[in-house]
Amino acid sequence: MTHSISGKTALDWAAFEAELAPVETISEPVLVKKRSRDFFWYSPILNAQLRKSFGDLVALPSTTEELAHCLRTAHAHDAPITLRGGGTGNYGQAVPLDGGLIIETTRMNRILEIGEGFVRAEAGAIIEDINTALHEQGWELAIFPSTQDIATIGGFVAGGSSGIGSVAQGMLRDPGNIVSLKAMSVTDTPQERLFEGDAVNQIHHAWGLNGVITEVTLRTVPHRNWVHCMATFDSYRDTYAAGYALSCAENIARKLVSTQDARICDFYPRLESRIRKNKHLLVSLVPQEDMDAFRALIAEQGGQVDLAMSEAELKEAKIPLVYEFAYNHTTLQVLKADRSATYLQVGCPTPPDPQAIADLRPKLGDDVWQHHEFALLDGEIVTFDLPIVWYSTEERLHEIEATYEANGFPIFDAHICMVEGGGLKNADYRHLAWKKRMDPKGLLNAAKSREWVNVKDMDPEAIEAMIPG
Ligand SMILES: Cc1cc2nc3c(=O)[nH]c(=O)nc-3n(C[C@H](O)[C@H](O)[C@H](O)COP(=O)(O)OP(=O)(O)OC[C@H]3O[C@@H](n4cnc5c(N)ncnc54)[C@H](O)[C@@H]3O)c2cc1C
Secondary structure, X not given: OOOOOOOOOOOOHHHHHHHHOOOEEEOOHHHHHHOOOOHHHHOHHHHHHHXXXXXXXXXXXXXXXXXXXXXXXXXXXXXXXXXXXXXXXXXXXXXXXXOOEEEEOXXXXXXXXXXXXXXXXXXXXXXXXXXXXXXXXXXXXOOEOOOOOOOEHHHHHHHOOOOEOHHHHOOOOOXXXXXXXXXXXXXXXXXXXXXXXXXXXXXXXXXXXXXXXXXXXXXXEXXXXXXXXXXXXXXXXHHHHHHHHHHHOOOOOOOEEEEEOHHHHOOOHHHOOOOOOOOEEEEEEEEHHHHHHHXXXXXXXXXXXXXXXXXXXXXXXXXXXXXXXXXXXXXXXXXXXXOOEEEOOEEOOOOOOHHHHHXXXXXXXXXXXXXXXXXXXOOEEEEEEOOEEEOOOHHHHHHHHHHHHHOOOOEOOOOOOOOOOOOOOOOOHHXXXXXXXXXXXXXEOHHHOOOHHHXXXXXXXXXXXXXXX
């Protein structure tokens, strides 16, 4: 019996590794441990829970045949499996809770087809590479995460939900954004299955628990000459109001609208002397041809455009692209300077109400700095607060959450590593029914689902019958 890095499996991992040949593997403990982590450390609570959860072996298949060989071998030995793309997930999504085999998809990275309004790629393709290939043909992804330089397209579809583009194109789950995907089952003869139309949501955002995504087709939109913009305001209320006005403007296209408390900007050293000090910030991507209208809107709303640069100009000036100050990158910029920061995920009243945001601010306390992302949800503009929270104790964190909730702002828990805990809030029986079909032994990181143990012995139709309504 060989040593198990995780301490949780009783398999002979050296023999298992030999069986995986010719698939590339990594068994060096330091490297396996590195690939057992994602960005869960944003949360002090998850950091304490997950920092010692490791896998036992990493496999890097480069074709679907090699992937099938890995899955067949794991199935034969009842080895737990965790899928991994770029490892940028936030809630320990890619952490192997039961140890076992980590399958990293980054060698399965071919861009297979670019057509009118779509791109088809293997799951391990890096999103930035896809966007670069698209740009050459006049297209860009309708939605992509701010982590595009590391994240894979399969990881985004399995773990993500929205991103740059969502203010105009909606959530990933909205019809047409994921055109189709293929996922492979974990059985003695792994099979690829095609999911199209609404059926993509049977696999999307299931955190890799109910099938191995091998290929994804995503919607693309014509590429535009985006200007990276930053505008500043005296009050957060005005910044938020301007964000809402911009998100609804008929004469201005936009791919990103994000607003941030002035105190957060002190953590942006690269923007020093580029944006006014002690002012609240609006971050946006606006096409060149709409810049006059954008400047007029910002002035009408009482703000000032401090920065308007092309991607090439930013790179030349060594300033990160503006979306590296948005979504979860806002938190990351702060964490780079001070590890005592964390964040929350909070829903806001719809339609966006600047007064409700202003009224809430004094109730939150000085340890909470607001940060809103604007997005289109079910055809309406909504906002999510991803505030910076200066962590002191778990009790204080829960007190802040209670303040939000008591004022009509629902919390989507970012400090829980269960799929049912965060955005979904409840068990997704559609996902679990497909887990039973695609992974009947429950090898795909089953510990991430609280509900799986209750349904694992039921047949898929009976699980589906539990879908509410
Ligand atoms: C700084 C920062 C900014 C972020 N910004 C955004 C954002 O704008 N929008 C957003 O939605 N998210 C965002 N996230 C979360 C995360 O980056 C995205 O979800 C990202 O696209 C995940 O891709 P990945 O390749 O890194 O996935 P991983 O972290 O490797 O995996 C994510 C999940 O998908 C599963 N998985 C991976 N590959 C497969 C596969 N082939 N088949 C099935 N399951 C698989 C994993 O098991 C895991 O559960 C951000 C995170 C950070 C740290």
